[in-house]
Amino acid sequence: MxxxxxxxxxxxxxxxxxxxxxxxxxxxxxxxxxxxxxxYKLAGSKAALIASVLTERDRRFLQRMDVDSLEGLFDALADWIRAEGARGCLFLRAHGETGGNQAAITAALWAHKQALFERIQAILAAETGGRGDPVLAEQVMILHEGATAAAVYRGVDAVAAARAAAIALVRAGPS
Amino acid sequence: MxxxxxxxxxxxxxxxxxxxxxxxxxxxxxxxxxxxxxxYKLAGSKAALIASVLTERDRRFLQRMDVDSLEGLFDALADWIRAEGARGCLFLRAHGETGGNQAAITAALWAHKQALFERIQAILAAETGGRGDPVLAEQVMILHEGATAAAVYRGVDAVAAARAAAIALVRAGPS
DNA sequence: CGCAGGGTAAAACGATCACTTTACCTCATG
DNA sequence: CATGAGGTAAAGTGATCGTTTTACCCTGCG
Structure with missing residues (x-):
């Protein structure tokens, strides 16, 4: 290496x-x-190193979330947490530690969440047959986000609960 | 003061x-x-001050979440975010910044989330007529947590989406 | 008045921070 | 063999950290 x-x-x-x-x-x-x-020759500075770490994390995480079903999405999250531990979203943590004042970190956070949102939209579009419901996508995104956060204090089981909720939501259809 | x-x-x-x-x-x-x-006479140390802040935050936050309906719970969260800003759960942030190594902070996090969970359980018990469904309570908790986190990058609208999802989940009943 | 309690401003404490510099080593290649 | 690129270990940089200390100033009360 x-x-x-x-x-x-x-x-x-x-x-x-x-x-x-x-x-x-x-x-x-x-x-x-x-x-x-x-x-320092490689990283430049600590701030730049943090940005590089987030870029790499984004690549690795989205690669793991490259699935084609809602069940697969939450199973992938559970696998990730089992392998990496439950310490919350690293992007939100970086954003929080710096008070949201570092442009590079905020940009990395936005890009990461935007990419994840688009992936969820794509999964839902495939599952519901092209019917693109942005509100439903946002709700699944919130369940994904909530499971990531809740897993810190409730463990991986939070992901299973979120998974069931997401499936129920999609099955119920537009409210 | x-x-x-x-x-x-x-x-x-x-x-x-x-x-x-x-x-x-x-x-x-x-x-x-x-x-x-x-x-320093009042706080003792920075670590102790952080713990005191979290204790006070817990009191103030739960007081605001003292509602008797699911809609009220998410409306209260939206009000809180509009008043305080969307910077994520302060307990999870404290836990993350210290690497989960400070016992007092971890204890404050656990106590806070446990209290919130019990509040959600109580609300659901009242709404569904005493039928206590712990899985449903966990799912509403995850929506609450997810809305708090997602509001950082998507704004208060995330809370409205989570609110609708929670209502749909409860109406759908046990899956 | 005398004096103690509780406050202030500011300097000093050692430790640690991100980062740079110095001096030296190794080794493939012309 | 000579050399230059790329690495190491370790000391040093000034700044900033959390915390303590010093010296002084009010003010209410016997």
């Missing part, structure tokens, strides 16, 4: 497990297995 | 708007309008 991949992997893990501000650069160099000089 | 109230109010606002670690004690003393000596 090359230096850049090692750095991004270590950084994502540390940021996720301990928080962004709480993670010092000395700990980062140790976990990434490289000198601070190389780290 | 006495010193303790001024401190808690200023601290809650700063923590919420800028993050916990990003808020320095110098800024806190300035906004609370007192010397650092008085602040």
């Amino acid at each position: 090359d230096h850049r991949s090692k750095l991004l992997k270590a950084a994502e893990q540390l940021f996720d497990r301990h928080g962004f501000t709480a993670t010092g650069m000395d700990r980062l160099t140790r976990d990434a297995g490289m000198s601070s000089r190389t780290l | 006495d010193h303790r109230s001024k401190l808690l109010k200023a601290a809650e606002q700063l923590f919420d708007r800028h993050g916990f670690t990003a808020t320095g004690m110098d800024r806190l003393t300035r906004d609370a309008g007192m010397s650092s000596r008085t602040l």
Whole structure:
């Protein structure tokens, strides 16, 4: 594994497990297995590193959510949480820690949520036969978001509950 | 207003708007309008102050969620967000910033979510005529949580969507 | 008046922060 | 063999962190 991949992997893990501000650069160099000089040559700055981590996270997460059914979407989320742990959405956490004042982080958050929303819309369009209901998509998105957050204190079972709710909502159709 | 109230109010606002670690004690003393000596006599430490803020927040939030219908619950959340802004659940943010390693914060998070869950259960029991469905309560809780999180990037409208979804779920009954 | 309680402003504390610099090492390639 | 690119370890940078200390100032009360 090359230096850049090692750095991004270590950084994502540390940021996720301990928080962004709480993670010092000395700990980062140790976990990434490289000198601070190389780290700064690769990352530029801590802020830029956070942005890079979020970009990579977005790619990896959406890849995992590349499914073609509502059930698959929530199963994929449950798998993700079982593999990565339940510590809440990393994008919202980054946004919250920086007070929403860092443009790059806010942009990454928006792009990530927009992409996820479009994926949900596509899944629903396929399931309901092209009938695109933006309100229903938003409700499924909220269930997905809520399951991610609630899993922090209720565990993976929250995802199963959200999954059942989403299915019931779609079956009930437009209210 | 006495010193303790001024401190808690200023601290809650700063923590919420800028993050916990990003808020320095110098800024806190300035906004609370007192010397650092008085602040430390009242708060003990920054960690203790965070815990106190969360306790006060729990009280104030649950007081606002003291309603007797499902519609009222989500309307109360919308009112809260309109008044306080949409920056996500402060308890989950505190938990995330500290990596879940501070016992007092984790305890405050658990207590808060447990109390909210019981409130939702009570509302549902009243609405469905005593039929206590714990899964339905969890689903409404997830919608509530999801709306709080999604409001950060989609605005208050997320709460209206969650409200409609909750109503549809309850009307559909046990799946 | 005398004095204690509770406050202030501001300096000082050591620790830690993100980041840079210095000095040295390794090694493939012309 | 010489060399330059790319790496390391470690010390140093100034700033900022949470917290404590110092010295002083009101003010209500016996």
